[in-house]
Amino acid sequence: MLGAEKFQNVLDLGCGEGTFTVGIKERLGLVKVVGVDNNRENMKKADAAGVETVFSDLNQPLPFPDASFDLIFSNFAIEHLFNVDNFIKEIKRILKVGGCAIVGTENLASTHNLLALVLGMQPFPMSIALSSHFRVGNSLQDNNLKPLTSQENPHIRVFAYQGLKDIFRVYAFKVERVAGSGYPPFWGWLGTFLAKVDPRHAAFNLIKVRK
Numbered sequence: 281m282l283g284a285e286k287f288q289n290v291l292d293l294g295c296g297e298g299t300f301t302v303g304i305k306e307r308l309g310l311v312k313v314v315g316v317d318n319n320r321e322n323m324k325k326a327d328a329a330g331v332e333t334v335f336s337d338l339n340q341p342l343p344f345p346d347a348s349f350d351l352i353f354s355n356f357a358i359e360h361l362f363n364v365d366n367f368i369k370e371i372k373r374i375l376k377v378g379g380c381a382i383v384g385t386e387n388l389a390s391t392h393n394l395l396a397l398v399l400g401m402q403p404f405p406m407s408i409a410l411s412s413h414f415r416v417g418n419s420l421q422d423n424n425l426k427p428l429t430s431q432e433n434p435h436i437r438v439f440a441y442q443g444l445k446d447i448f449r450v451y452a453f454k455v456e457r458v459a460g461s462g463y464p465p466f467w468g469w470l471g472t473f474l475a476k477v478d479p480r481h482a483a484f485n486l487i488k489v490r491k
Contacts, residue, residue, distance in 0.1 A: 290352075291313075294338060296319070298325060318337050351380060372453065381488070383487050390463075401419065409435040454490045457487070
């Protein structure tokens with residue numbers, strides 16, 4: 281998704297413990313990368329890993345000036361937000377002109393989610409959307425009916441391929457690419473291949489947009 285582009289000012293929205301953030305930092309050869317999260321314990325681990333963390337709620341305005349970053353990425357955060365419109369407007373505000381954002385999330389229209397619906401079950405990512413405390417609605421999961429762990433926050437909005445593109449388009453982003461990752465029940469090289477040729481039904485989607 282990054283190609284050969286060079287970036288200097290990079291932000292991770294929803295950095296968690298910083299593992300993915302540090303991977304991007306190393307991939308780009310950066311001295312500094314900033315990560316936003318609202319879990320203090322996770323932020324301590326991210327700080328220790330080399331991420332410059334900032335405490336903030338992604339449903340609210342972000343504490344950065346306009347045009348602060350040339351790359352923003354966010355992995356598995358957008359589906360937890362009540363105020364997705366604010367999230368996307370804030371990305372646009374703090375991106376420099378010509379900057380890009382890459383957002384990854386679960387795909388509601390994946391093959392295994394479609395199968396779950398056919399069987400009368402909740403799609404897999406929606407099994408933590410009905411209750412704030414328990415995973416319910418999908419008996420194919422071993423932890424169905426069990427309490428959510430401290431790392432499992434309920435899903436609020438889960439996107440399919442088209443919805444993920446449209447929510448950025450309505451805020452005048454240019455959508456450059458939507459890639460797929462994972463293709464259950466197919467794993468290994470076959471799953472990788474199927475996700476590449478058919479991102480509409482991959483387990484996860486990553487969208488790259490430009491301001």
